[in-house]
Amino acid sequence: SAVISQKPSRDICxxxxxxxxxxQVDSQVTMMFWYRQQPGQSLTLxxxxxxxxxATYESGFVIDKFPISRPNLTFSTLTVSNMSPEDSSIYLCSxxxxxxxxxxxxxxxxxx
Amino acid sequence: AQTVTQSQxxxxxxxxETVTLSCTYDTSESDYYLFWYKQPPSRQMILVIRQxxxxxxxxxxxxxxxxxxxxxxxxxLKISDSQLGDAAMYFCAYRIDSNYQLIWGAxxxxxxxx
Numbered sequence: 146s147a148v149i150s151q152k153p154s155r156d157i158c159x160x161x162x163x164x165x166x167x168x169q170v171d172s173q174v175t176m177m178f179w180y181r182q183q184p185g186q187s188l189t190l191x192x193x194x195x196x197x198x199x200a201t202y203e204s205g206f207v208i209d210k211f212p213i214s215r216p217n218l219t220f221s222t223l224t225v226s227n228m229s230p231e232d233s234s235i236y237l238c239s240x241x242x243x244x245x246x247x248x249x250x251x252x253x254x255x256x257x
Numbered sequence: 258a259q260t261v262t263q264s265q266x267x268x269x270x271x272x273x274e275t276v277t278l279s280c281t282y283d284t285s286e287s288d289y290y291l292f293w294y295k296q297p298p299s300r301q302m303i304l305v306i307r308q309x310x311x312x313x314x315x316x317x318x319x320x321x322x323x324x325x326x327x328x329x330x331x332x333x334l335k336i337s338d339s340q341l342g343d344a345a346m347y348f349c350a351y352r353i354d355s356n357y358q359l360i361w362g363a364x365x366x367x368x369x370x371x
Contacts, residue, residue: 176357178357187362188302190358244309244352247304250299
């Protein structure tokens with residue numbers, strides 16, 4: 146399996162500001178994913194981040210709001226831009242390795 | 258379109274007993290993967306078990322086993338000798354193609370009664 150870390154684990158932010166979430170994998174992986182999850186609900190895929198190419202966004206998510214970087218095979222960042230209270234959620238990153246997605250511990254974001 | 262359905266929003270079981278969580282899916286593919294993930298209150302999503310569709314044998318991992326019925330498109334998770342640490346949300350997921358993307362069920366909240 147893969148060990149994935151995320152920073153920060155939680156944050157409280159003011160509306161209109163931006164937060165960058167970092168995701169580090171202990172193995173080299175081609176595909177990484179960013180999800181959003183409301184408490185008690187299932188996961189919603191924001192985008193797929195492949196190293197060396199532009200991220201692919203799901204319907205309802207745009208690059209201007211959620212820019213993603215993927216500078217190498219072990220690291221990715223997700224930025225939540227110009228935040229509003231509706232962005233309050235849990236953000237999860239994952240990595241594809243040996244036919245399976247492995248997940249980081251998540252970032253709990255509260256926007257006031 | 259592929260879909261995953263978990264019809265039990267919440268289940269409860271007495272500690273040390275057995276519980277089965279249900280999952281059905283819809284696909285026209287013949288080769289795919291199915292997963293059960295566990296998410297305790299700490300929110301870390303943990304892989305419980307994986308099943309390859311081409312394998313007829315049901316996957317097992319210690320106290321966790323699946324009943325994979327390919328023709329019925331059913332993929333249930335059985336937890337034997339339930340422990341307090343099993344309390345969590347359980348998500349069923351289907352992998353749609355080689356790029357690792359998953360289709361998720363709505364989740365089942367499992368409560369363990371001491």
